[in-house]
Amino acid sequence: MHATEFKRRAFLAGFSAISATALLTACGGPAATGTPADGGTPVDGGNITFLIQGYDTGWVSSKTSISSYEGNLWGQLTDKLVYVDANGALSPWVAESWEELNGAKDFVIHLKDGVTFSDGTPLDAAAVVANLQAWAKGDPERGISKVGLFPASNYVGAEAADAKTVKVSFSSPALGFIATLAYHGCILLSPETLALPAEAQADLSQEIGSGPFVLKSWKQGDSYVLAKRPDYNWGPAALGHTGPARLDTITYKVIKDTSVRTSTVASGQADVAFNVEPQEIEALKAAGFTVGTPKYLGFVDGFQVNTQAFPTNDVSVRQAIQHGIDREEIRSTVYTPDWDAATTFIQGNVPEAGDYSSSFAFDPDKAGKLLDDAGWKTGSDGYRTKDGKTLEFPLTPNPYVPSTKAEDELIAQQLKRIGIKVTLKVVDVAGYAAIQASRPPLFQTSRSFVDVGTVAGVLTSQNKGEDWFNVGTSDTRLNELSAAVASASDRASREKVTGELQQYVLEQGYFIPLNQLVQRLYLISPKVRDVQYNGLAYANFYTAWIAK
């Protein structure tokens, strides 16, 4: 079964590459005319078809609003309180303004006037309080989970001061709170929708939002037609557009096969395809298509290292891996120049990201010397040993990011050159949870966040943190830095200490970054203009229009 699947993939890749190229030539499409997007005067009207691989997890918002697939549709149907742009800058949306008081423990949110849900009910302070409650607590009694990244542990509560003002309080500083409001998990839904049991929320037609598009018709697992809301007039100012959306309809159509999705857009039968193969990007761009490779705010693609497991309990081994991986080769082999090199372990568009690339620069000689000095001797088979134990560990690609398999295959070859034996163990999503629970030496992660404070919540065991590196309280320096990030009450001091934290984590080889992560790719027809991306790498079609 696995063998056939593998052959199938290889065949599809080859076939789709050939067919895409052939099609592009056949269509004689628009020759490369620089940047097709963002040109000309926008016109109203028109319909687009958006191809996506599937909508399997359904429409219970807390469960699926962060999904790469469902999240795309949620973004058109709903609004958020705050907008975050591709550079991580926050700006008003449904929240017109906000105040941060009492050392970031209290907040006052002022709402925009006249915002309504698509059923006509007002999006007022009471509705926002209901949403905050749902994000912070969920309702396990109804099978509805909370929103993971919402700062729930110190959340005290929210109240409507008047119809347009919401007061929110926390028991300790919550610098990340406003940023969280821009997170894709925090979508505003009608209080009536939120009160429904999970089985009723699964019915997309009962999901009432306030976004620029409303649901017109849907058939689960097949197609979803959204139509513009004519009275919409409260989009984020940052998008540079007022009034209703320009497009009349967006049809989200499920086509599971990547090569068919790509060829369908390439042949002009649809306008946008989600997630095409990275290897095809260059040819598609050359033929005039736009390929969006937006980056999201969060951690880069890379490994969290277990400092208690063999062989990564040896700091020399961690540092040798850090310097033994040729990230540039990964970028040119597996990806394209659209992928950016990592400069630290957080994505480059996070405002606090620094440049610490020298602490993980590719330097095989240095890596070899680190291992030599630590007593790892190269044996006859090319692998190093110490005290009779071979320097080896397993590596499991991250099934949530399929391209990591090719990455890890390459890493295994690269580390072999410095005498480290890496065995690949490929599992599916279900198996990956078990891998994570077993705490392997290296665990590949992909995690988004909208506020850098999240970093402090996962690196150590403080405040029920995830203790990514399994250091517990043993590393006082890491715990101090982490605590300082978590408890900071102003951004300038937090940025400084976040920088120290990044440098320390990388030098200790606690986190091994690879490249910046692109988890969502958009292939867009040349006639679709002005698609914008937010800081979570979702395409927004509010401003999009079709060139005649």
Added chain:
Amino acid sequence: MTNTYGRFALVRTGQAVVVVLLAYILTFLVISVLPGDAITNSLRDPQHGLSEADIQRIVAYYGLDQPVLVQLVLSLGRFLTGQLGFSLQSNLPVAQLVGDALPSTLTLAFTAFVIALVFAVAIAYGAHYAPGRWAGVLRSIPSFFLSVPNFVIGLVLIELFAFRLHSFTTTDPNSAAATLFAAITLAIPVSAPLAEVLLASLDHESRQDYAQVARSRGLTEAALFARHLVKPSALPSVAMIALIVGELLGGSVITETIFGRDGIGTVVQKAVTGEDQPVLQAVVAISAVVFVAVNLAADLLTPLLDPRVKINETVDA
């Protein structure tokens, strides 16, 4: 005869019910053995950032923290009382998911079956009667059909007819034209064994005495085929129907995926990858019922159709 047949029918029906129940239980156990469950798998996505305790509270709501046997008994109880429950992945009613997907798959399978039948008869007839070299070519077609993977046929047809000749659009997979090409994709591998069996029995029957007698009466080969050979040659193929139904259901996964059709095949595929037990149980139960019913019908019909088939007193399994 009637008494013996009645008992035969009763035992066969009983066996069919047992097979359906076993299929249900076995699927349940296999899914339970797999690591994780539908809820944990989707909530563990690192993008969620949910804590283990948060996840466990939701898992408990769905009863997935109970012992497997308790879950099995509850699930079986619901199934026997006709409740299919809700999908763990999408929270939608299983009956709705399956009900929405079923017509698409039935249309595809039925069209594919008719096309496979036409292909098989044409190949068998051609191979049997074509002269020399052509017969050889036609006789090799079934093995060729079997050896080309389903998805290759599908992709080639899409490339040719959707993207080059514009006979259909991939964004409207339920149109008549798109359904026809999907059905051809599915029919090709299904027609191969059918053609082989048909051809073999045609070769066999045409050498029989009764065929020689008919020829000596001056019947043309075409008339002989139509009047005397079709019926006895088709009998072994009827026995294959059950296998064909299985192949149509199995093959529909790949065909539906490639053509972007939302059918039972894609529902199963999603349910398996997402460990969506309620959906999977429902589809397995329905498939098992269809499969067993077709087999049962074939078993029960054969003794009535073919007088040469005797019912053994000790009914074999």
